[in-house]
Amino acid sequence: xxxxxxxxxxxxxxxxxxxxxxxxxxxxxxxxxxxxxxxxxxxxxxxxxxxxxxxxxxxxxxxxxxxxxxxxxxxxxxxxxxxxxxxxxxxxxxxxxxxxxxxxxxxxxxxxxxxxxxxxxxxxxxxxxxxxxxxx
Amino acid sequence: xxxxxxxxxxxxxxxxxxxxxxxxxxxxxxxxxxxxxxxxxxxxxxxxxxxxxxxxxxxxxxxxxxxxxxxxxxxxxxxxxxxxxxxxxxxxxxxxxxxxxxxxxxxxxxxxxxxxxxxxxxxxxxxxxxxxxxxxxxxxxxxxxxxxxxxxxxxxxxxxxxxxxxxxxxxxxxxxxxxxxxxxxxxxxxxxxxxxxxxxxxxxxxxxxxxxxxxxxxxxxxxxxxxxxxxxxxxxxxxxxxxxxxxxxxxxxxxxxxxxxxxxxxxxxxxxxxxxxxxxxxxxxxxxxxxxxxxxxxxxxxxxxxxxxxxxxxxxxxxxxxxxxxxxxxxxxxxxxxxxxxxxxxxxxxxxxxxxxxxxxxxxxxxxxxxxxxxxxxxxxxxxxxxxxxxxxxxxxxxxxxxxxxxxxxxxxxxxxxxxxxxxxxxxxxxxxxxxxxxxxxxxxxxxxxxxxxxxxxxxxxxxxxxxxxxxxxxxxxxxxxxxxxxxxxxxx
Numbered sequence: 054x055x056x057x058x059x060x061x062x063x064x065x066x067x068x069x070x071x072x073x074x075x076x077x078x079x080x081x082x083x084x085x086x087x088x089x090x091x092x093x094x095x096x097x098x099x100x101x102x103x104x105x106x107x108x109x110x111x112x113x114x115x116x117x118x119x120x121x122x123x124x125x126x127x128x129x130x131x132x133x134x135x136x137x138x139x140x141x142x143x144x145x146x147x148x149x150x151x152x153x154x155x156x157x158x159x160x161x162x163x164x165x166x167x168x169x170x171x172x173x174x175x176x177x178x179x180x181x182x183x184x185x186x187x188x189x
Numbered sequence: 190x191x192x193x194x195x196x197x198x199x200x201x202x203x204x205x206x207x208x209x210x211x212x213x214x215x216x217x218x219x220x221x222x223x224x225x226x227x228x229x230x231x232x233x234x235x236x237x238x239x240x241x242x243x244x245x246x247x248x249x250x251x252x253x254x255x256x257x258x259x260x261x262x263x264x265x266x267x268x269x270x271x272x273x274x275x276x277x278x279x280x281x282x283x284x285x286x287x288x289x290x291x292x293x294x295x296x297x298x299x300x301x302x303x304x305x306x307x308x309x310x311x312x313x314x315x316x317x318x319x320x321x322x323x324x325x326x327x328x329x330x331x332x333x334x335x336x337x338x339x340x341x342x343x344x345x346x347x348x349x350x351x352x353x354x355x356x357x358x359x360x361x362x363x364x365x366x367x368x369x370x371x372x373x374x375x376x377x378x379x380x381x382x383x384x385x386x387x388x389x390x391x392x393x394x395x396x397x398x399x400x401x402x403x404x405x406x407x408x409x410x411x412x413x414x415x416x417x418x419x420x421x422x423x424x425x426x427x428x429x430x431x432x433x434x435x436x437x438x439x440x441x442x443x444x445x446x447x448x449x450x451x452x453x454x455x456x457x458x459x460x461x462x463x464x465x466x467x468x469x470x471x472x473x474x475x476x477x478x479x480x481x482x483x484x485x486x487x488x489x490x491x492x493x494x495x496x497x498x499x500x501x502x503x504x505x506x507x508x509x510x511x512x513x514x515x516x517x518x519x520x521x522x523x524x525x526x527x528x529x530x531x532x533x534x535x536x537x538x539x540x541x542x543x544x545x546x547x548x549x550x551x552x553x554x555x556x557x558x559x560x561x562x563x564x565x566x567x568x569x570x571x572x573x574x575x576x577x578x579x580x581x582x583x584x585x586x587x588x589x590x591x592x593x594x595x596x597x598x599x600x601x602x603x604x605x606x607x608x609x610x611x612x613x614x615x616x617x618x619x620x621x622x623x624x625x626x627x628x629x630x631x632x633x634x635x636x637x638x639x640x641x642x643x644x645x646x647x648x649x650x651x652x653x654x655x656x657x658x659x660x661x662x663x664x665x666x667x668x669x670x671x672x673x674x675x676x677x678x679x680x681x682x
Contacts, residue, residue: 065456109452160461
């Protein structure tokens, strides 16, 4: 999955930093933002392959960011992993509606986060290949 | 016996007189035949005896009636024989019987008076009890409303009047339907609930009901009880409405607090966990990165500790268990120190922070660390909730008349809505519209209030206008004033 573009969003600079280092050390192209509004702007400028976002952020929350991403043709299918320190972030139904690939609770393990990102990207790649074969 | 003798003697004299008259009639020669005179004498004697006996009978009957007066019916009977009459007849006998009856009547009147007095005492006690009960009902904060079986209002205290919008003094015995508004669905629902409870003969029915009072929706825990008369029929229905709005708000605030605290605690913990894992896994490939990671772990551990301290401090101050170390402190110097600390954070956000603190005698008798925390909390809040390009100004003024010093932190920030201003110092309270602006636990301003008011006998204040800015501040008594010394001694250590 090396070279894939991941957008990391969190208002906690240390979290953004550690996730970015972990992903960069494993070959990912990482962009960072400190709130939803900034992340949306970056995502629309340069479509990421994956978004890792915090839930509670000033200016624009993670949930609002995902809604905005899903509402845009360019980013509507981008897989999203949500990092949250809240035990009861959103309902399962909403999670499905917004196509949130994974919820990871804080405190989290960077290793596990990486593993999740790799799995999701791999499954997406397989799905896309199948779709291409079927079309072909 | 003496009375009987007198009566008998009286009868004997009457009979003797009669016989004498008869004798005279017999022995006087008036030319009438002896047989005729004897007959006349006998007739006269018989007439006198008959008159005497009738007189005696009459007296006996009077005596009997008088003696029966006030006695049991069974005792009211006629004398059976002449001897009975003779035994009871005469003026003395009547007098005696009348006196006896009067004595009896006196006793009866006394008993009646006693009973009346008892009844009056009971009425007074009942009245007093009624007044006490009414005073309790009228003074409690719960609303009480009682209606009878025909839906007429029997009682409504002031709180009930506030909810339903009527004055009980003008509404007694009026139908509840006439008193509530036809357009108010909550009031109608409540009256239906009263009727249902009566229909179901429920002894205690409970339900939560909401009413719109002064443009604010309030929740009430409503308990309805049926009142039964001596024939076991429902004579009234009583409703007690306890306002639980504040309790619900507190419960909500507690839930929000747990959620916020959990979030705030987990955030530095997340950094500590992640960075330490990176170090263990060898992701920090050079000394510089390792040093950076250790630094993050250290700073986040401090942050975690500070947060826990904040929570504990609020709790300690509230319970009066905090250690207070008071000394003369110059507010101007203290503010200057804190201004230097906050300026870096303010510059990052492009906010200008200005202090206008004249050098005057502004010493207060205070715990320096605590006061530092107050100033830092007010300044950092002002910076947090002021958009880039804004300004924060901190002013100190000494009120020589009131013997106090006033510190105001004025910002050009987002401001607070009018209805939320009064709650900003409440524990765990966060202004809803400003939540996205900055993170917080809702403890900072509460801590300011606790330190200023509870520990230092001062006063906090706030003025704010949405979209214009806010002024947060506090007043403290100047050092040396008696009131401050006295009050400071009262703070539990």
